[in-house]
Amino acid sequence: MRIEGNHTLKGKPEKVWNTLTDPEILAKCLPGCEKLEKTEEDTYKATLNMGIGSIKGTYTGQVKLVDKQPYSSFKMIVEGKGGPGFVKGEGILNLQEQNDHTLITYQGDAQVGGTIASVGQRMIQASAKMIIGQFFTALDMLQEQQPPSSETSSGGAPSGSSSPPPNFFFKVTLRYLWNELKKILRIKN
Amino acid sequence: MIPAAFEYLVPTTLDEALSALSTHTDAKILAGGHSLIPAMKLRLASPKYLIDISRISDLNYVRESGGQILIGAGTTHYQIESSTLLKEKCPLLTETAPYIGDVQVRNRGTLGGSLAHADPAADWPAAILAVGAEINVRSSRGERTLKAEDFFVDMMTTALQPNEILTEIRIPIPPQRTGSAYEKVKQPASGFALVGVAVQITLDTNRTCQRVQVGITGLAPKPFRAIGVENMLKGKVINDQLLAQAAEKAADGVDPLSDIHASAEYRSHLARVHTKRALQRAVSRI
Amino acid sequence: MATKLIGERIKRKEDPRLITGTASYVDDIKLPNVHHVAFLRSIYGHAKINKIDVSEARKLPGVVAVLTHDDIKGVLKPMPCVGGVPDMHTPEHYPLSGGKVRFVGEAIAAVVANDRYVARDALDLINVDYEPLPVVVDMEKALEKGAPLLYEEYGENRGFTWKISGGDIDKAFQEADRVVKLRLVNQRVAPIPLETRAVLAQYQDRGVEGELTVWTSTQIPHGIRTSIAGMLNLPEHRVRVIAPEVGGGFGCKVDFYGEEVLIPYLAMKLKVPVKWVEGRRENIQATDHGRDQINYIEAAVKNDGTVVGLRVKVLADMGAYYQLLSPVIPTLTGLMMCGPYKISNVSMEVLGVFTNKMATDAYRGAGRPEATYLLERTMDAIAAELNLDPVEVRMKNFIQPNEFPYKTATGLVYDSGNYQAALQKALDHVGYTKLREEQKKLREQGQYVGIGISSYVEICAFGPSAATATGGWESATVRIEPTGKVTVLTGSSPHGQGQETTFAQIVADGLGLTMEDITVQHGDTAVVQYGIGTFGSRATAVGGTAVYLALQKVKEKATKFAAHMLKVDSKGLVFRDGKIFPENNPEKSVTLTEVALAAYLAKDLPPDTEPGLVATAFYEPKNFTFPFGTHIAVVDIDPETGQIKFRRYVAVDDCGNIINMLTVHGQVHGGIAQGLGQALYEEVVYDENGQLLTGSFMDYCIPKAHHLPKFELDYTVTPTNVNPLGVKGVGEAGTIGSTPAVVNAVIDALAHLGVRNIDMPLKPEKIWKTIKEHAPKKGPIIVA
């Protein structure tokens, strides 16, 4: 499945870049992220509890950031497997300044396998879009609340598991929704 | 097709159900079970607790009160289909019901369950939007009433909080000279809507459109009111050509679904064609 | 009153129990302490399995065993394929795969637990380390250089090449006025029996002579017995296979599946009864699929519509492995490529292709629907190209009624036929001439009406043993019990066809009894003599003939007893109304009961006669039979949306003599439903990663009652002389005749726009797009 789209985030690419590549922030914005642990440079082990509506499942896997071109682009590789099957996604995110904002364009491929693929074909594409949308919405909210000081380098590995999704995240949309939506996020990023 | 283990709770009053819902995390309301149980059998949903609300008799009614028709969330599709009150006062609902599933599904599935599940291809949401319904929800802390268009948030996602139960659907009784129609193109395998268009329109004696509501399901991740269509009709004298022109706006501004059964392009096209047909049929009934 | 049951409309003996839910399928059989199996199946289309960790699953309370490939390696043999063709690559596959998986749904681990729920829970505890490999699901791509290989060792995804030809094809093309070409996709469909597969096994260890009993939902119980005995190294007489009520098969249960050996193996190993009932999602993933061919057709034609040559290349998708008969299925397409037509020069090349999908194998019609589809679509393409009426093209090319037996260019000998009569009857029934006029008028008004014709001949009654993989005969026993009631044992184990009724009719007629006097037993290898099974529309023509022959034998003996008792000459004795008497002296009679009792009491035996009244016959047919017919569909297309509506559906079938009009109707109804399902709705869809997207009935559309038109059925009767009953077979006719009729109708509705082909399933969206593309421009186009 081809996935592409764009989102505009507040702030200049430098700021957005730092947010996007900050594992602590990622952990908060990846819908349903229960755990994000650094295993090696730019590689994280993740546990995500994602879904849509009453459909949900827990996936474990890894998130990897590669080909980092600071402030302009990187590639994100997400892989997860769980009860409902597996999700695998690979996408390039490009950051571009647009009047003090950052336009993120992304395109990639996602693969979904197992039960979800065999009974959920009609919803996969839309779910992916929805989860990606939530990711960016959360990111935007978070950036707003984040003092500029958070522009520390992403190298400072966060220790162990991140906290469960922070409160503000829930405010963004409905809490139960979130819980569920997180799963397919893997698909893309 | 074997679900994971769960605890099964059977409250007999709404308060009991609400309190169970606030006590247990990872609990799900079970109404007709015709969406939730299939998901559980596939293990795409594995709630730890099921709170079965089907024994709560005060969630099951269709009655008239103060210019509105009130429908309990636990009312089955078949009860709606066979309601003489609705047939007389809000025929769009009795017209829509038989399009849902088959007899077994209609005997078990509930209006509240369908709305709460918010399947993007479900039939009720289109009709509920077209009749301008309000949706009443309750939690152990209180209740609130939402407009139908605010209730549907995204695909399979509603404004319901995890601790809330949808209790009642309130439908304003349409005035004289109102016509309605539901048009559905079935996805042949599932019988769900590739596209479903529900229309309720009120004309005055000069055939000027006083009110019109067009609810569309199947086309987008969530059901929506086709505002573009409505705006082209409101206040205008209706003729076939105008209906056709307005229907052209049916898919405007939405991000259409696409799957192996129908592309986004075809779905949008179907929405336009069937909006036209639904409008024509609704008007012909005035 | 003389009994005459053959040819009557007799309600099926089977139906009361089926309708009232008292029939007993495999899953209804309860044994004490039964254990349940759940299979873990691959979620990848192609992957290396680096490791399967079952340790957590084994720990779950209630789980008694978890097996993977390592546990059966060296213990179980690879699964057999008996429908091979020369020079093919034959990959090995096992009930549980290891090392590599090649399609989604491939079994890789089996959990046995004391409870179905526990078995299922344990699946979630198995951890598989997959290493995904590139996937190929498209046959044309699979044959390209550099395509991902399912079997590195073969260096190609081609499994085999099989060729057939007759006449001089090159000369035919030289002499042709023109060549009509088509590329057709005959999409992959799933048989979807109402009852999924199910296996229950029990091993009773009786000291030295243990006995294995296996209940399985199959069309071939004896074949399964032989296979299980061979796979498990058991003496065959210690294995009993029972096919109880079987809820449909449509060919996918003429197979021997891994589960059918693994479940018995587990029952023996664990010393408890073991049961597995396939879920619907498993059924769509891991039970044989059907069709899946691409046909590249070239027809050499004269300007008057005569077809002088037909050259076809077929890509036949085998899926990832061969099942029991996979490779042989497309060869039937080759054998039947002449259809009802006198095409003297033909050639077909079939390439069997491996892809990352479930195997294809027999599905109702098995290779013949594909042949009819390609021919009937070609006939319409020729008609369109030459601006001739499709009827004219068919009539011009039909084999003439006086030319039977007719030898085709592919070497078959058609027994009997009158294709013109069936077509004419269908035309008259539908009112063809008037319909064409109406179509013209409606077209002028912008309405799209299409008339589709499909004339078919098919090959049935499999078959002479020399030409079939596992023996083409059938067996029957007719046993008159001491009370004069009759038990019939047939090797032709049914799965919904109604042999209990039709075979009873044959026997009741022959012995002058009523339907209630006869019971037909089947499906239990401990009860029934070795038999072949029910497939290829063979039950009546081969199984029924075996019954008929056994009946003649037992009748002869009963006649001897009666003559002895009546002290008359045995010649001229007739069986009627429960009695036996000289035709010219009905007063002088004995009842069959008296005769039976005498035969068993054996106080006064006729000379040289053994006691008892039982006879068994094994009938070996000398030829296949060739039923035929014409189906006509009339459709309306909504130009705005592409939605298709049926106006009429007329079928005139000829299956030779008719034993029971109701069961024939039943077969034709079901057949048309499935054929029409393929034309309009059904398609197994894998995405490019090999994920099965039509994994449930939410997305795989089997036709429901409301999708179907009213069937207007009629028949012509052209008996065969291949068997004494003059019957041909009708189990697959509906599926074979209907698909092209529907597609031809839809194409015909759009013909004036220049549309020549749209591939199945004819989804409204495709029609709509085609209309959109054609309406303004005009000119022939092909939509894939």
Ligand SMILES: Cc1cc2nc3c(=O)[nH]c(=O)nc-3n(C[C@H](O)[C@H](O)[C@H](O)COP(=O)(O)OP(=O)(O)OC[C@H]3O[C@@H](n4cnc5c(N)ncnc54)[C@H](O)[C@@H]3O)c2cc1C
């Ligand atoms: C074979 C089949 C065919 C079908 N065809 C169609 C069709 O053509 N068109 C169509 O529209 N639908 C169709 N359906 C779905 C059917 O209408 C369901 O009944 C309906 O979607 C859900 O209602 P339910 O009462 O069964 O809800 P359930 O399955 O019990 O619940 C669904 C979800 O809603 C929640 N829920 C239920 N009631 C409440 C409540 N009062 N408050 C808060 N949350 C609640 C549950 O927790 C669950 O998450 C079909 C279903 C089947 C099985």
